[in-house]
Amino acid sequence: MEFQQLASFVEVARLLNFSKAADKLHITQSTMSARIQKLEQELGVPLFIRLGKSIRLSKYGETLLPYALQSIQAMQKGMKKIEEQKSDQTRRLTISAANPFAGIFLPPILAALHTLVPEISIQVLRNTGYSDEMYKMVMDSQIHLAFINNPHEPGVYSEESAVCLIPLYEDDFVLVARPNHPLTGRDRVSTADIKPYPLLFMGQKTSISKHMLRYFEQQQMKQQDKLEINSIPGIKEMLKQTDMVSMFPRLIVRGDLENRDLVEIPMRQPAPPLVTYLACQHDEIEPHLLKIIQESLARTITELGHPCRLFAERLA
Known part of the structure; x- marks a missing residue:
């Protein structure tokens, strides 16, 4: 199966006319017919139903068409990139x-x-x-x-x-709060222990917030009080001054945990990384x-x- 065969098949399927499709591709009608005939022979099925001077796609042609279009689009994309590389070496x-x-x-x-x-x-x-x-x-x-x-x-x-x-x-995805938070000092806390405290999170479209909210949903915890702040430094400051809690990748709060500005509250059921x-x-x-x-x-x-x-x- 060749690219030229697929391109010819797509053009005939679009125009439903061998002569017009051949003109569009700047080839003779006999060449167009030969390409379609060879493609049908390779597949072992008719791609078009001939009705006198008119044609229409067969059920096999209808099946092949979207895949042929994808193949041609992929090839055209590759050819475009090659042309870009030829005109610009950077x-x-x-x-x-x-x-x-x-x-x-x-x-x-x-x-x-x-x-x-x-x-x-x-x-x-x-x-x-x-x-x-x-x-x-x-x-x-x-x-x-x-x-x-x-x-x-x-x-x-x-x-x-x-x-x-x-x-x-x-x-690691960890629960953090201020050092003198009521939950600090416990060995392990459950989602039920967290529920009384407002949840502080970034915008709901961010991956970090989605990960946190998905974790609480999986734990079947319905957190009522939520506050959204679209700033990591802003969230950290609110955590240091209130009894709110939040969850972050450890990397984000690494310095805060080392300086004891925030502390990790160990979870009985840790969140996925x-x-x-x-x-x-x-x-x-x-x-x-x-x-x-x-x-x-x-x-x-x-x-x-x-x-x-x-x-x-x-x-x-």
Whole structure:
């Protein structure tokens, strides 16, 4: 099965006329007929039903059409990228990242990429903070790479998607409060123990808040009092001054816990860790770029002395 055969089949299916389809592709009608006949022979089924001088798609043609369109669109996309590379030898990568990755890990990764692959021009898109939005932007080819957190949104993340999700690291998701909070000093607390205290969280569209709220839902805890502050420093200040509680990746509150500005309240049923992924289309990340990203991550985590657990996935 050849690209020319699929292109001819799609054009005939669109126009339902061999002569017009041949003119559109700048070939003779006999060449068009030969291509369709060869494709039908390879598949062993008729793709069109001939009714005198008119034609229509057979049930086999209707089945093949959407897949043929996808194949042609993919090929056209590849040809476009090749043309772009031929006209501009500088490769461009557009990157975006969710917190806390954007503030902690992205700068050293950008420095490593600039040093080791200087031929790549990198543009960092303003951080939206919303993993779902960044995933869609990768899927729509608006950005090349995105560092996002746990993908859970139904209808957004699909196994059939062109987007590849590569796990990079996971971090503990901990409950924190002020040092003299009524819950401090206990060995382990349950969600029932937390319920009397207002829950402080970031915008509901952020991955961190979704992860926290999903955890409480799984624990069948209906938290009544919630306060939203779209600022991590603002949340920390509110925690230090009130009896509110919140949950964060340990990486975000590492310094606060070391300085005893905040304390971790151990949970009887710990929350699942927050996993950070690299989202990219399958043809946008080469193994050597992934290796640079992973090695930069490992160095930064070692320098921080933070117990994030790294994944070691490699591209095939």
